Amino acid sequence: MFSFIARRVGAGAILLVAIALLSFLLLYADSASIARRLLGNGATDEVVARKTAELGLDQPVLVQVGQWASSAITGDLGRSWFSGELVSTSLAGRLGVTLSLVIGTTAVAVVVAVALGVVAARRRGWADTVIQFGVLLGFAVPGFLVALVLVLVFAVGLGWFTATGYVPPTASVSGWLASIALPVIALATGVIAAIAQQVRGSVIDALSRDYVRTLRARGLSSRSVIYKHVLRNAAGPGLAVVALQFVGLLGGAVIIEQIFALPGMGQLAVQATTQGDIPVVMGIVVVFAIIVVIINLLVDLAQAGLNPKVRMA
Structure with a gap:
């Protein structure tokens, strides 16, 4: 098991270095025009050259x-070229908001999707048809449209939630839950559809295996067979889909944070990209890459715990 973990950590470290290096080369490739874009077309060549040297962009790329x-x-990820604030400080203040959305969405989606997938696989018939139709809608309707409908109905119409804003959990747990409830629901729609479809297919496949017939012949109840044996064997593909959806949520949160005016990483990414604040953009890329590597490692460990054959691969 130790060698398995070491291999996965090593692969994750190599991936992180590759992403950081490629991102740096892409963002700083045209270093000669960065200072010009920051100062405007009216700046003289002398001023541009001085700014380029101030930012350290006059040095060779490998040195940078x-x-x-x-x-x-x-x-130390550097400082913002516009606010002068440490990039690590800017990210630390916003990372919690985005992780609240992404982790909350993943938790809600997994619970709902597993329940729907199991019901669809067990009962089939009209229940399966209704769930499949719901899954199709979840795939078809974009998250931002769901968000707008939720705001109009539950925030503007019924007044149950606030339309915008974020309350930290340290200030009020109930206020925090209320502030992320609608964004989480909006993000979870498509994720539930993807996971439920995978769980349904995996459970149907597992139910057709010989060991299931053997367990039933020994007198085990259908509930026991499903929740103690079938789900364990069907969890592998489902975990892979959950990991992919988690990573996708990091990008999907950008739009939802804009709609609900949440001060998260997505809002910061849009602002930094618009301004051309490359150190902040670089910091966001690195943090997201670290999160992806960690999620992949956790999924690999979970897969190895469920299926010993994975550790031998």
């Missing part, structure tokens, strides 16, 4: 990469 990497290892 080395300086950034040596600082990034210690947690």
Whole structure:
């Protein structure tokens, strides 16, 4: 098991380095025009050259990469070119908001999707048809449209929730839950559809296996067979889909945060990209890459725990 974990950690570290290096080269490739874009077309060549030297963009690319990497290892991702604030400080203040949305959405989606997938696989017939139709709607309706409908109905119409804003859990747990309830529901729609479809297919496949007939012949109840044996064997593909959806939610949260005016990473990413604040954009890419690597590692460990054959692969 230790060698399995070591291999996965090593692969994750290589992936993180590759993403960081490629992102740096892409973002800083045209370093000669960065200072010009920051100062405007009216700036003289002398002023542009001075700004380029101030930002360290006059040095060779490999030197810039080395300086950034040596600082990034210690947690220093540089400073914003516009606000002067440490990038790590900006990200720390917003990461909690995005993770609240993504983790909350994943938790809600997994619970609902597993229940729907199991019901559809067990009962088939009209129940399966209704669930499949709901899954199709979940795939077809975009999240931002669901968000707008939720705001109009539950925030503007009924007044049960606030349309915008975020309350930290440290200030009020109930206020925090109320502030993320509608965004989580909006994000969860498509995720539930994807996971439920995978769970349904995996459970149907598992129910057709010989071991299930053997367990039933031994007198085990259908509920026991499903929840103690079938779900365990069907969990592998489902975990893979959950990991993919979690990563996708990091990007999907950008639009939802804009709709609900949530001060998360998505809002910061839009602002930094619009301004051309490359250190902040680079910091966001690195943080998201770290999250993806961690999620993949956790899924691999879960897969290995469910299926010992995975550790041998």
